[in-house]
Amino acid sequence: MDLAIETNNLKRYFGDIHAVDGIDLAVPKGSLFGFLGPNGAGKTTTISMLSTVLPPTSGKANILGYDLKKESNKIKECIGVCPQDIVLYERLTARENIHLIAQMHGLKKADYKERTDDLLGRMNLLDRVNSLVKTYSGGMKRRVNVLMAVIHEPELIFFDEPTAGLDPQSRRVVWDFIKDFQKKKSTIILTTHNMEEADDLSDELIIIDNGKIITQGTPSNLKGRLGEGDIVEFKVDEAINREKIIPRIKDLNFVKWVKPIGKRRILLNGLDALRHISKIMDAVKVKMLDISIRENTLEDVFIDLTGRRLRD
Amino acid sequence: MTNSDSINMKKKKRKNKNVYNLYHLTIKNIKTMFRDRGQLIWLIGYPLLLIIIFSLAFGFSSSRTDYNLVLFNYDIEDSGISGNPANYSLLLIDILETNLSNSIDIIGTQDNFTEEEAIELLEYEKIDAIVYIPHDFTEKIYFGMEPEINITTVPDQIAETVIYSILKQIVDNIIIYHNGVNPSKINSEMELETVKITYFDSIAPGFVISGVLVCISQLALHFAEEKKNGTLRRLSTTPVPRSYILFSGMFSQLIVAFFQTIILLICLLIFGAYFHPNANILLLILIPMLFAFTSLGFGTLLASLVQSEETAGLLAWFIILPFQFLGGLFFYFESPIMKFVPTSYAAHAMRMVMVEGINTWNAIGQDILVLIGFGGISTLLGIILFQRKTAIL
Numbered sequence: 001m002d003l004a005i006e007t008n009n010l011k012r013y014f015g016d017i018h019a020v021d022g023i024d025l026a027v028p029k030g031s032l033f034g035f036l037g038p039n040g041a042g043k044t045t046t047i048s049m050l051s052t053v054l055p056p057t058s059g060k061a062n063i064l065g066y067d068l069k070k071e072s073n074k075i076k077e078c079i080g081v082c083p084q085d086i087v088l089y090e091r092l093t094a095r096e097n098i099h100l101i102a103q104m105h106g107l108k109k110a111d112y113k114e115r116t117d118d119l120l121g122r123m124n125l126l127d128r129v130n131s132l133v134k135t136y137s138g139g140m141k142r143r144v145n146v147l148m149a150v151i152h153e154p155e156l157i158f159f160d161e162p163t164a165g166l167d168p169q170s171r172r173v174v175w176d177f178i179k180d181f182q183k184k185k186s187t188i189i190l191t192t193h194n195m196e197e198a199d200d201l202s203d204e205l206i207i208i209d210n211g212k213i214i215t216q217g218t219p220s221n222l223k224g225r226l227g228e229g230d231i232v233e234f235k236v237d238e239a240i241n242r243e244k245i246i247p248r249i250k251d252l253n254f255v256k257w258v259k260p261i262g263k264r265r266i267l268l269n270g271l272d273a274l275r276h277i278s279k280i281m282d283a284v285k286v287k288m289l290d291i292s293i294r295e296n297t298l299e300d301v302f303i304d305l306t307g308r309r310l311r312d
Numbered sequence: 313m314t315n316s317d318s319i320n321m322k323k324k325k326r327k328n329k330n331v332y333n334l335y336h337l338t339i340k341n342i343k344t345m346f347r348d349r350g351q352l353i354w355l356i357g358y359p360l361l362l363i364i365i366f367s368l369a370f371g372f373s374s375s376r377t378d379y380n381l382v383l384f385n386y387d388i389e390d391s392g393i394s395g396n397p398a399n400y401s402l403l404l405i406d407i408l409e410t411n412l413s414n415s416i417d418i419i420g421t422q423d424n425f426t427e428e429e430a431i432e433l434l435e436y437e438k439i440d441a442i443v444y445i446p447h448d449f450t451e452k453i454y455f456g457m458e459p460e461i462n463i464t465t466v467p468d469q470i471a472e473t474v475i476y477s478i479l480k481q482i483v484d485n486i487i488i489y490h491n492g493v494n495p496s497k498i499n500s501e502m503e504l505e506t507v508k509i510t511y512f513d514s515i516a517p518g519f520v521i522s523g524v525l526v527c528i529s530q531l532a533l534h535f536a537e538e539k540k541n542g543t544l545r546r547l548s549t550t551p552v553p554r555s556y557i558l559f560s561g562m563f564s565q566l567i568v569a570f571f572q573t574i575i576l577l578i579c580l581l582i583f584g585a586y587f588h589p590n591a592n593i594l595l596l597i598l599i600p601m602l603f604a605f606t607s608l609g610f611g612t613l614l615a616s617l618v619q620s621e622e623t624a625g626l627l628a629w630f631i632i633l634p635f636q637f638l639g640g641l642f643f644y645f646e647s648p649i650m651k652f653v654p655t656s657y658a659a660h661a662m663r664m665v666m667v668e669g670i671n672t673w674n675a676i677g678q679d680i681l682v683l684i685g686f687g688g689i690s691t692l693l694g695i696i697l698f699q700r701k702t703a704i705l
Contacts, residue, residue: 051549073551081549087542091347092340103336104550106329132347148546 002029003062004156004187005050010059012045019045021211022059027189032182034202034219035191036298038308042211043191044084047158050189051081064155077105082149084160084191086141090134094125094144097133098151105152112151119147122177139170146174156187163197175201195298199223207302214305223296229256229271231300234291239263241286248280259303264289267303269296333552337560341534342567355530355568359523359576366519366642367583370511379440379471382420382430387449400450400459400486407482416478434466441465441475453490459483470509473668509586509667516585517662518641520576520596521655524604525635527565529628531611534561535698536624558698561615562608562691569604573597588669595665595676602680603658606687612694654686 005027012020020042027033035043048054050063052072061068063075088097095116102112120126123143133141146162159178163171178201182188192198198205199219206216215222236242242264249258255270270276274293281288303309345351387401408416419439420430433439444462452459461479465472535558538544547557577596581587610631618624636642639655650656661679664670 053545053548076549076551079549081546083542083546085542087546089340089344089543090541091344096340096343100336100340101546101550104333104547104552106332106551 003027004029005061005063007061008059010049010061011057012049012054013057018211020049023213027187029187030185031203032188032190032201034198034205035189035208036193036195036198036205036302037208038193041208043208044160047160047189047191051079051158052076078155080149080152080154080157082146082157082159082162084164086145088133088141088144091132093130093132094120095129097144098147101148102151107152116151119151123147123173139166142166143170143174146177150181153184154186157181158189160191161193162190163194199298207305209306215301219298222298222301226269226296226300226304229269230273230293231267231269231296232273232277232291232293233265233267234277235265235289237287237289242266245280245284245286248284249277252276257304259307261309269300330553330556334556334560334563337552337557338563341560341564345564345568355526355572356575358526359519360579362522363519363579363583366515367512378415378417379475380417380419381441381443381475382425382433382439383418383443383445384422384427385445386447387445400453401445403486404482412478434464437466440471443479453487470511470514473509513586514644514663514667515642516580517666518659519580520573520600521603521658521662522636522641523572523576524569524600525607525632525655527569527604527607528611528614528631529625531561531565531608532614532618532624532628533621535615536618536621539619540621554699555695558612558695562612565608565611566601566604570601573600587666590669590671591666592671595671596662599658599661599665602683603654606654606683609687609690609694612698613690616694616697654683657682
């Protein structure tokens, strides 16, 4: 299998903080590979290293056949980076911003001029193309931010939380856009703490926490590990009552796992769980304030592995 | 094709690509700079404000019309030249006392003061200059050699310039007279050359230098903004070398400095600053540009050290203010510390060209070399520090 990225025990420390603590990756060429994890998990630091911005403390990485430490200039010619923050020149137009990145990659005007307008059209930005970026809304700026990563049609594209802060409609436009790029045989690395985004887009993903990979697989495989059954989440009236009922729920043989969430919430996975839970609540006279039932998500996988929510 | 040919071709291709990148980055910088009205107002407004303040304060009131001096004439003894009817030092004094009595007042000679007493008068600024005419003054003129006159003045560039200029004109004309040229020409030329240079005139070249000096903060602010907004980091993911990003910042500032210089020179003309008829306009532009290069060297050092615009703005003034005042831009003084301040060289060269009309390499060559040296060393250090990618302030 051809690999776009291969890392071996990649680490990055900032003093005593182990931002990335020994990551081994094997990203196939042409895949859309997701990094899912909470804020501060080490996703952006990993991307910064792989995109040559930040030197690793130790470990090895090979990007598109080039050694990260020795051949960073060659790597830069083949990658595109969409940073987590909106990084634009506010006193340039959208078109000028995109052209600049194309020019830095040595593209000729004839090559990037039409392509820029085509991309701007796909992101519904053509009507404001000559306005300075400082007059754009946050959503428009984020769409320009994405386009700057792809104008030179790189082999490998890093999208670091590309839809953060976007409304659902704009988010869907960006997702479709990213999927289109994958069809052009680009390899895409997508970091997110949005489970829906990771689930919808990724061919394969890693879940990362405290600088370490805690699991890896396709979204369906990862969710499948939780087994069959519904995910039930409910809130009890008082924290002390939660401690009373958790042991009782754990004793039920159809319940696979139970996790306390926050102060008064309980999350559990079990077959036909809803009917049985209400009986227990009645028996111990604990009041249930709200309840929801749904299928497994990647967030449940994360909770199963860490005991925390992605946004905790 | 050999292997080394192929490597050379690749290197050449990369170099061409870097020049292409440099061009587009410079264009980008210029566009962002010229679209920032606040920055534009500051670039021209700051030196213009200085010009207005100083022209109002000193442009009219500080005009000097006469200078007091003590003259020691050691040429009065018999020169021993047979058949020489004239003692040229007496002729010089006669011209000073009769034709230039409005400008020069000889308040004493060796008959009234000792040299020590004259120096004391000078130290207490009771006189503006002591003039020494050596014993071989007449002899040198007679034999076609270059005569010398020594002048000691108070640290006032206007006094020095005016007294030097008057004496040089008289002696030159005596030499011409000795060679048989019509002596009537002497008087008219002397009257024309008695220029009333005000304090404002003497410091006017410093305003151009002061305007260009702002390059230091502009470059540091530019890169601090790029760091803060993440655009520098974004550019670091493209193939453009970091040093070229720095060069593009310097080039764009040089272009701005060029326009700034032209505008400030025009402003000085409008405000009535003195431009010597022999002043070379190209040098008046070239010297500020060389100084802009020097300033940008210091700007690169600062740009490589700071992270935020606030720090850049504040720290820049820790360089700009000492450079302005210790470089003698707004007032003239002499101190050994001036040797370490590049503004003093730029201001000196500008004054020589603009006020004194001296455009020769002998007069300003050393200034130019020192400016290039300061700029080269600071730029080199700035590039090395900038490559480190991490700021320390």
